[in-house]
Amino acid sequence: METEPIPKSAALVNGLPDVGLVGLLAASHIIRELKLKEVGGIESDLLPPMIVLHGGLPKSPIRFFANNSLVVLISETTVPVPLIRPLASTVVDLAKSKAARLVLSLGGMAVSNRQDIDAPKVFAALSSKDVEENLRGTAEVLEEGYIIGAYALILRMCAQASIPAITLLTQSYYNHPDPVAAAATLTAVNKILDLNVSVSELLKNGEEIRLRSKDLMHRTHEEMQKMNKSHEDDLPALYG
Amino acid sequence: MTGWNAHAASIHPLYNMVVGPAEVVLTVDLPYVNQKEVKVRCPTEDSVEVYAETNRKITFKDLGAKHRHGEFTCYRALIQIPYKVDEKKIISKFKGGVLKLHIPRLR
Numbered sequence: 629m630e631t632e633p634i635p636k637s638a639a640l641v642n643g644l645p646d647v648g649l650v651g652l653l654a655a656s657h658i659i660r661e662l663k664l665k666e667v668g669g670i671e672s673d674l675l676p677p678m679i680v681l682h683g684g685l686p687k688s689p690i691r692f693f694a695n696n697s698l699v700v701l702i703s704e705t706t707v708p709v710p711l712i713r714p715l716a717s718t719v720v721d722l723a724k725s726k727a728a729r730l731v732l733s734l735g736g737m738a739v740s741n742r743q744d745i746d747a748p749k750v751f752a753a754l755s756s757k758d759v760e761e762n763l764r765g766t767a768e769v770l771e772e773g774y775i776i777g778a779y780a781l782i783l784r785m786c787a788q789a790s791i792p793a794i795t796l797l798t799q800s801y802y803n804h805p806d807p808v809a810a811a812a813t814l815t816a817v818n819k820i821l822d823l824n825v826s827v828s829e830l831l832k833n834g835e836e837i838r839l840r841s842k843d844l845m846h847r848t849h850e851e852m853q854k855m856n857k858s859h860e861d862d863l864p865a866l867y868g
Numbered sequence: 869m870t871g872w873n874a875h876a877a878s879i880h881p882l883y884n885m886v887v888g889p890a891e892v893v894l895t896v897d898l899p900y901v902n903q904k905e906v907k908v909r910c911p912t913e914d915s916v917e918v919y920a921e922t923n924r925k926i927t928f929k930d931l932g933a934k935h936r937h938g939e940f941t942c943y944r945a946l947i948q949i950p951y952k953v954d955e956k957k958i959i960s961k962f963k964g965g966v967l968k969l970h971i972p973r974l975r
Binding site: 743801802805808834836838839842843845846849 | 871879881882884886893895897899900926930931932961963964965966968
């Protein structure tokens, strides 16, 4: 539902609740730092009957924000498993209709030794090989593995529609909000999209962010369990 | 809100448990906690209690929920473990506000 015109040929960034809330924290930070304008939202009977209040006004929990060259999707509620496929379709249809130049989904990659990692590494899954140059050396390409959830479907649907797409997955805690991983993700996003989003506030306010996000992380964890998110830890049995 | 006990001024922290053949690994998210405030014990052979005072009082207002009343000064969690564990051999590490416990299973 477009409330303001969504620009054409923009980069579309997705920040949905997922591992470590990395993508949501990163995308929300982009919106705040670049002062993006709200341009639309997603309504669905598959969502609980809910609004989120900001500035005293009722908002859809799943919303788009934009400026002339960038569109950012965030969700302030968990995406229920039955909504994942319709949401992915909506995102890709939007990318198609607006001739998005790149679809960039941001997420976390759970690692058991996250506590020992001071500088989380960023990995990337690509819709096609020729998208790799967009990475500009910011991430290591994932050659083999599983991705579970909305980003999996968005990436595959983009590949099928020949829309350039990247999913960035940064080493993070599984079910603790991880602002440090979000900051590492943003460093990569800055280079990929030629942005200059400062991460200093994200890092400075890390403890507050972790506590504010606690409830959403808890609910996201419950939803991740329903979709067998732990399958991402498995090794693919066959060669491609 | 889940895990906020205003009556006891305590927060139930997020945690993750991985059960292995020899040990249980527990990570607990404890923002606003200094390491020396963290206390761990096993009240029973199949449970772990984590308690930690925060280094500042936390209110719902601080977190943007002006319509909620509550002040919190500690984390408290009693976590059930599916196997009996050895409290005496727990190895703990606290870094970046995250507590990680390696808890050997009792043979």
